Amino acid sequence: MRNVLSWYFQRITGALLLILLAAHFWVEHFMSAELRRGDLSYQAIHSRIANPTWQFIDIAFLLVALWHGLNGVRNIILDYSRIGRRATQAISGVLVVAGVVWAWWGIEAFRNL
């Protein structure tokens, strides 16, 4: 049952990432000539990332991406190894801690805007 849920969640987060990433690419790289040239700068993005709605979207994006990515790593490790329940739990624990620290590191970026 838990594996089925994990499978579904990987697909759901994948679908979400598809939408969020397409929007992210558009907003950061294609929307204006300045962005298409790759001239990103603090000034160019400041008004957007200082906006709480965008911060919410960006943080949600990071959390979904981390879930999808770290769950993917977990799937890879469990698939290529024969380990018991204990070791599986230990790996899951390490990945959860990594995800929390990583998420905090990203959220912290908005601290001084």
Added chain:
Amino acid sequence: MKYLRQFSGQTAQVVQRVSGVLLLVYLFLHVRTIHELSRGPEAFDAALLTFRNPLFKTLELGLFATVILHALNGIRITLIDLGIGQERQRRLFWVYSVGIGAVIFLAGAIPLVLAAMQRS
């Protein structure tokens, strides 16, 4: 024939995993750069300056291609897991994941390369 199909499915699975891990490594580097925002405009712009040379432009396009391949191949794997298109999965990999992926890649990459060339 059955062996070939299986081989292709497994190869696609490996492609999915390798590209996934690469994207996670990229996410780490990306958060590292974005974190410079907290150190103010100068620090952030200095971090961005690193990415304005042709090497990083090329790596960026490689990243774009990796994202597209991972996304389309992920959709394909999901459809097959759900029992859709199982007989045609090898063709789906080439036509759908690689073929359509190439079209999307070019649609995104050409404007970026043209814009970058205009600047320099």
